[in-house]
Amino acid sequence: MTEQPSLSLPARLWLAFLCFWRVLVSRPFAQAVWPLSASYDSGKWVSGAPSPTPLPSPAPPPKASAPVPPEREHASALALLSMLQREGRLVDFLQENVAAFSDAEVGAAARIVHEGCRKVVKQYLTLEPVLPETEGASVTVPQGFDANRIRLTGNVAGQPPHAGSLKHHGWVTKEVKFPSVSPALDPRVLAPAEVELA
Template identity: 70%
Template sequence: MTDPSASLSFFARVWLAWLCFWRCLVSGDFARAVLPASKAYDAGKLAELPSGQPPPPPVAVKPPEPAPAPPPEREHASALALLSMLQREGRLVDFLQENVAAFSDAEVGAACRIVHEGCRKVVGQYLTLQPVLPQSEGDRVTVPAGFDAQRIRLSGNVTGQPPHTGTLRHHGWVVSEVKFPTVSPAMDSRVLAPADVELA
């Protein structure tokens, strides 16, 4: 490849360097026009630049579009799967959708026993629960300074700064382990219980 400056004398190149130096200082447009040629020369690709024309502007790269949000039934598939299991084992949805005002206390109590047994089975199978505070309800407890307000809720005469001393009315619950099964994308998680049709 022929050096473009080979036909220029040493003094001509000195004059050109001096001229380019001052024009780069005073003219931003000139500096921007010279910069691509300088980079191409450093990379050995000067001949690839179109003669007498500025290099083409850089092509704007369109950022990738974010993935669409999943529909609500997929986003909340785990919660719907848990509700489906509570329905399957404890008939929870049936119980909640029933108008219990028309039933006697004995009938409601008998239904609650079935719901309690099935729902307790599901919770014990898929969730590990622990009390927030280890003390028994009714015990006197001390709430230290800097306590976690999500784990401990104060009630009654709340004045001053912690530590506070009071009576434990409920020890609270916290989930220490979750063991939900994977929800298959082929399943419609909105179906909590299929309709049951008995054929004659």
């Protein structure tokens, strides 16, 4: 074995510290160092001593996966919008300029949209009010309330508890039952074009 370069005392102390902890926490490192401890005697390498076991080569770092395109990342939201279009023609309604229609025509269209969209929401989502009281009822907002669930409006001053009137009971989703989106489908297509053949 070739002579090793001379190390200063601080360098040797640092190396001893590092080796001490690596031997304690790494079994492969300890197994690799063990034969060396028997082959070095009184400042000289002993010939014929077993050669150290080579350390296993480190595993290559995992390859970064390709970023998911936005339409795949949000496929479930696009699928919901597609279902709202299929059952309630929601996209058609929102894309239409209703300013030219009478209130009666808009109301008739809204009834169809409402019925279909309500069907989809009831089928795939379980909703319930955030607060059970009826709108207009007096409610007390306790100290430590969840600001995601309750929004204070009006004259907001001081620390909770606050007393006020319930303007909207809010909604919270208790259960989601979306079907899985097939990777074979393009989630960006909310409704296919329909062509009637003669």
